[in-house]
Amino acid sequence: WNSCVQKVQKALLQSDVHAKSDKSPVTVADYGSQAVVSFVLQKELSSSPFSLVAEEDSGDLRKEDGQETLQRITKLVNETLANGGTASPLSDQDVLAAIDSGKSEGGSLGQHWVLDPIDGTKGFLRGDQYAIALGLLDEGKVVLGVLACPNLPLQSLACHDQHTIQGKAGCLFFAQVGTGTYMQSLDGSEPRKVHVSSTENPEEASFFESYEAAHSMHDLTSLIAKKLGVKAPPVRIDSQAKYGALSRGDGAIYMRFPHRGYREKIWDHAAGSVVVTEAGGVVTDAAGKPLDFSRGRYLDLDTGIIVTNQKLMPTLLNAVQESLKEKASSL
Ligand SMILES: Nc1ncnc2c1ncn2[C@@H]1O[C@H](COP(=O)(O)O)[C@@H](OP(=O)(O)O)[C@H]1O
Ligand SMILES: [Mg+2]
Ligand SMILES: [Mg+2]
Numbered sequence: 001w002n003s004c005v006q007k008v009q010k011a012l013l014q015s016d017v018h019a020k021s022d023k024s025p026v027t028v029a030d031y032g033s034q035a036v037v038s039f040v041l042q043k044e045l046s047s048s049p050f051s052l053v054a055e056e057d058s059g060d061l062r063k064e065d066g067q068e069t070l071q072r073i074t075k076l077v078n079e080t081l082a083n084g085g086t087a088s089p090l091s092d093q094d095v096l097a098a099i100d101s102g103k104s105e106g107g108s109l110g111q112h113w114v115l116d117p118i119d120g121t122k123g124f125l126r127g128d129q130y131a132i133a134l135g136l137l138d139e140g141k142v143v144l145g146v147l148a149c150p151n152l153p154l155q156s157l158a159c160h161d162q163h164t165i166q167g168k169a170g171c172l173f174f175a176q177v178g179t180g181t182y183m184q185s186l187d188g189s190e191p192r193k194v195h196v197s198s199t200e201n202p203e204e205a206s207f208f209e210s211y212e213a214a215h216s217m218h219d220l221t222s223l224i225a226k227k228l229g230v231k232a233p234p235v236r237i238d239s240q241a242k243y244g245a246l247s248r249g250d251g252a253i254y255m256r257f258p259h260r261g262y263r264e265k266i267w268d269h270a271a272g273s274v275v276v277t278e279a280g281g282v283v284t285d286a287a288g289k290p291l292d293f294s295r296g297r298y299l300d301l302d303t304g305i306i307v308t309n310q311k312l313m314p315t316l317l318n319a320v321q322e323s324l325k326e327k328a329s330s331l
């Protein structure tokens with residue numbers, strides 16, 4: 001994990017950024033991270049059947065104008081694997097195959113790994129927050145989650161100037177269902193158990209949302225926050241680092257309301273959701289239903305995603321539903 005993440009960070013300087021068919025960005029670091037994690041997981045789990053649901057695919061890298069990028073990814077992957085002691089280098093074809101083993105459709109039967117090789121690519125490109133997110137589905141439920149957040153300081157964001165994040169090791173969160181959520185430094189400190197904020201008073205709560213207004217409606221969340229009496233301004237950060245920060249109580253609420261027509265993908269929430277629930281939090285859609293990871297690569301949910309502690313959830317859900325009604329009737 002460490003060498004992978006550090007390589008990915010370095011790659012930013014030399015990486016070309018490409019646009020996918022949905023116009024979202026993808027970099028050599030996204031592809032490289034997916035190839036490394038997929039390759040290492042398959043090697044470690046060689047005795048059991050392997051299924052991986054991952055964000056990226058190799059389509060563009062197989063085109064003629066993708067060859068130079070592919071060679072750079074292969075070089076990056078081999079440097080990363082060599083750091084971990086893997087002997088023989090991978091070919092371009094091996095890298096394409098490793099990326100494409102993430103094509104699984106997931107579902108409600110058996111076990112499936114779920115990977116977002118770089119979550120928050122836009123944050124990654126800006127030098128802000130991003131995460132490498134890996135979850136494990138068992139019979140449609142997330143039973144394991146690991147979130148590496150290389151730019152998230154170990155100290156709470158609540159007492160931290162966000163400009164001082166550079167040069168620190170970053171955080172690793174991991175959670176297994178039934179055993180709680182732990183956090184350690186990415187350079188390997190002793191893990192410590194974390195817990196969500198216990199505040200019952202929305203006036204004291206601060207809330208997280210996407211940095212990108214294109215990913216979540218900032219006007220709607222501000223209406224909800226006002227209704228709740230939240231005093232602090234929103235904390236806008238990229239990626240599932242929001243789930244990590246919430247799991248250790250940096251803030252008490254995370255709201256995500258995509259614009260109409262957007263369908264959430266399971267890799268954007270699998271690891272983050274178990275990290276939060278094992279730390280004592282609750283993750284639901286706007287109807288108060290838990291997220292259903294058993295239906296394939298997409299999450300079918302009502303309107304948006306809300307996250308907070310168990311005591312605040314009823315109040316939050318109320319404010320969300322009232323605000324949605326107001327918004328609908330004002331259109
Ligand atoms: N229009 C949209 N609405 C909501 N989410 C979107 C979106 N376009 C892209 N995303 C997703 O939002 C994720 C980032 O979330 P956040 O805003 O919390 O950082 C992206 O993950 P990737 O960066 O892995 O592609 C992408 O999957
Ligand atoms: Mg993406
Ligand atoms: Mg993502």
Ligand SMILES: [Mg+2]
Pocket residue numbers: 030055116117118119120121
């Ligand atoms: Mg991604």
